[in-house]
Amino acid sequence: MAKRPTIHDVAAAAGVSRGTVSRVLNDDRYVSPAAHAAVRRAIAETGYIVNRNARSLVTQRTGSVVMALSEPHEKLFEDPNYSVLIRTAIRRLAERDVSLVMMLAGDEGDRERVLRYVRGGHADGVFLVSTHGGDALVDGLVDAKVPLVAQGAVIGRENVIPYAAADDREGARQMARHLVERGRRKVATITGPMDTPGGIQRLEGFADVLGRKASKRLIEHGDWTRLSGESAMARLLERTPDLDAVFVASDLMAAGALATLRAAGRRVPEDVAVGGFDDSSVAASTHPPLTTIRQPLAQVAEETVRLLLELIDGTGHVDPVILPTRLIVREST
Structure with a gap:
């Protein structure tokens, strides 16, 4: 059986010392570009594989981070936004040879498992995704003093936990x-959960424009799922049958609203205009295709990764990142 290449083999092939190889493997910034390139070339030529256990003893790092999703299990597979976040995070972390551990935190048992895992020293940092106000997981992770960032602001912790988000x-x-500019006079909205930043801020933006016309009769709440969009739209139609537009705070809920309108015999956009939010894969597949707000999810994920890696590297304070959105007009308005 062929002998596995060692760090000494890499050093010999690169023409550098063993210490220089070690510094490259540990991402030491004080290595010349020429030496760094020579070591990386020698690793590829020799087929050397890093022993993560040995490396962890030296660096005091695990080489992995946790992404904690504070939603029930089924939402991970229903909402296409999560797949964009996960794919982007995996790709960006791989560039630093860091692995992503996906953990669901939708109920008390799940949250306890996440906390035990992190407190046990199995991760170098944590991404929070879709947090809700009053989430005990957030308090536990803050107390654990682990590098911590969020996709979207954490309600009540905006100045404590760095985050990246769309505006x-x-x-x-x-x-x-x-x-309003399309001439719609009675505009309703279906919000996201009101214990999430997206639920709160999208309702606030709606009210900024509609003012007094944003009455309680024209506001219903959903939970980001298609089914909640269906039922919220049904309640709006029952209460205000003459509404002529609805802004739905996610594309997935908007798809549910469209189904309810179709079942009620309402034409879109002739009778009721429908706008969504996300510009996810759902938006282009609805009938009619959905006018929506594009949020740069991949860029949000990349910025979240950058913030977390900077915290792990100990570069000090990092500032929140808020990225612009864009109106995408299709056939539903």
């Missing part, structure tokens, strides 16, 4: 203005 409030304003 939810301005995106909602863009959609509300679009519906």
Whole structure:
């Protein structure tokens, strides 16, 4: 059986010391570009594989981070936004030879498992995705003093936990203005959960534009699922049958709203204009295709990864990143 290549073999092939190889493997910034390139070339030529256990003893790092999704299991597979976030995070982390551990935190048992895992020293940092106000997981992770960032602001912890997010409030304003400018006079909205930043800020943006016309009769709440969009639309129609537009705070809920309108015999957009939010894969597949707000999810994920890696590297304070949205007009308005 062929002998596995060692760090000494890499050093010999690269023409550098063993210490230089070690510094390259540990991402030491004080290595010349020429030496760094020579070591990476020698690793490829020799087929050397890093022993993560040995490396962890030296660096005090695990080489992995946790992505904690604070939603029930079924939402991970229903909402296409999560797949974009996960794919982007995996790709960006791989560039640093860091693995992503996906953990669901939708109920108390799941949250306890995440906390035990992180407190046990099995991860170098944590991404929070889709957090809700009053989430005990957040408090536990803050107390654990692990590098921690969020996709979207964490309600009540905006100045404690760094985050990257789309500009939810301005995106909602863009959609509300679009519906009003199209001549719609009675505009309703279906919000996300009101214990999430997206739920709160998208409602605020809607109200910024509609003012007093944003009455309680024209507001219903969903939970980001298609089914909640269906039922919220049904309640709006029952209460305000003459509404002529609805801004729905996610594409998935908007798909549910479209199904309810179709079942009620309402034409879209002739009778009721419908606008969504996300510009996910759902938006182009609805009938009619959905006018929506594009949020740059891949860029949000990349910025979240960058923030977490900077915290892990100990570069000090990092600032939140808020990215612009864009109105995408299709046939539903």
